[in-house]
Amino acid sequence: MSSFDSVDVQNTPDTTPAPEAVLETTPEAEAEPTGPTFGQLGLPQQLVTALERRGIRHPFAIQASALPDALAGRDVLGKAATGSGKTLAFGLPMLARLGAQPGQGRRSPRGLVLVPTRELAQQVHDNLAPLGQAVGVQIAAVYGGASMYRQIQQMRRGVDVVIATPGRLQDLISQGEVTLEEIEVSIVDEADFMSDLGFLPVVKELLDQTRPDAQRLLFSATLDGEVDSLIRRYLKDPARHEVQRAGDDAPPAEHLAYSVAFRDKVPVTQELAARPGRTIVFVRTQLGADRLAENLQAVGIKAEAIHGGLPQSARRRALEAFTDARSPVLVATDVAARGIHVDDVSLVIHYDPPADHKTYLHRSGRTARAGAAGVVVSLLLPDQVGQSKRRFRSAKVDPVVSRVRPGDEPIAELVATGVHVEPVERPVRESRRPAGGHGGPGGRRPRRDGDRPRRDGDRPRRPYGERSSGERSERPYGQRSERPYGERPSGDRPYGGERRSSSYRGQGRRPGSHVAE
Known part of the structure; x- marks a missing residue:
């Protein structure tokens, strides 16, 4: 029993849910x-x-x-x-x-x-x-x-x-x-x-x-x-x-689950992401987020990826574009999405299954906020259905798992129920630099003592003590990055989500490895 459970609590229904944003x-x-x-x-x-x-x-x-x-x-x-x-x-x-x-x-x-x-x-x-x-x-x-x-x-x-x-x-x-x-x-x-x-x-x-x-x-x-x-x-x-709200045990959203073939996963996601309104697609790895965002962009869907491998400036631009609905689709890893509190997210897609029911509930909680309706869709490979059903029971939701292919009626109906969100253009910030570029004759900045000409392949210089743009300063020492062991980029191959279980030892993560950004 926790120290919280050992005493009486104030249990006040929150009839006016509203996000901190x-x-x-x-x-x-x-x-x-x-x-x-x-x-x-x-x-x-x-x-x-x-x-x-x-x-x-x-x-x-x-x-x-x-x-x-x-x-x-x-x-x-x-x-x-x-x-x-x-x-x-x-x-x-x-x-x-x-x-x-x-x-x-x-x-x-x-x-x-x-x-x-x-x-x-x-x-x-x-x-x-x-x-x-x-x-x-x-x-x-x-x-x-x-x-x-x-x-x-x-x-x-x-x-x-x-x-x-x-x-x-x-x-x-x-x-x-x-x-x-x-x-x-x-x-x-x-x-x-x-x-x-x-x-x-x-x-x-x-x-x-x-x-x-x-x-x-x-x-x-x-x-x-x-x-x-x-x-x-x-x-x-x-x-x-x-404070216990009506939707704490089961988010006030419609939960759907579809079993899809591996080859159909990206096309089905592209159809769902074309739905009017804001959509968050959850994936497991940084590489997966980048690949899926590129696949969506390739068919004309305005999508941005957000994960711990991006510089903070890029993460903030992606979040601003999503908030303003200029890019209404956000492809996110779990850690990066923890700080996302945006109203009017009408659809959450679990492209890769979450690690546990807590993560499922937290992902799903990105939609159906502030009294608005929302839909949560899980895309499952056939061998992921059994484990996902156990996860649904722990999360106290009970979606019926149905088999779909691209173009099927359930997908078309879901797309048709989307609500368009009008994009908001942010004012363009004026540059403080002179019109010539970095200042100085010909647009070059004056060279400081000790500067040398920069060659191709040189790393950009940083102030002393500043870390690179990864997540190292936010990850306890010794934890691995979220890219699975043995996984490497493979060109422009479409991202299909988690790989099937295989005897090839390079597939997936090592047992017991901790994933953090």
């Missing part, structure tokens, strides 16, 4: 929820005003439940699904506390938010930074794949709150650029996913460096196993809050 893009809803206002919960007026300017006047269930205890300085343990409004539930109390006592001189971080992925770090930053400005709290996000040099410059200028992935924060601490000695509020978000990725040992090392009397808030969708050990070690008599 509502803070950034969604105007005030026509029918606002009833209940207490943020001001009535004790939030400072500066933050109440900042929220109202963004069209947010009433808290969602997890916010209304957790805010009073968090504002009172208690440790808080929250059990809530992704998209239930957790960012404000932990962010507002932290901003209220730090804003009441502004830092003096060169500021060391006084608030810490640990998250598992780059996308989630950026999302939390984008949601909290404008509110922090209202109370004079400076916020910075640090994560792998982005320029460490720029992040170091931010730390040296001084910030009040650091939102970080564990690996990159550990790198900055080891270089002497960040100290956690003055942390007053520490937050762990998506603790269950941290555990799945093997990050909890690093999380514990980081929390050990914070003040013993720091307020701690932990949010997770599940509270068992290693997460429970984290709770017992770091949270002191936490106030426990649970």
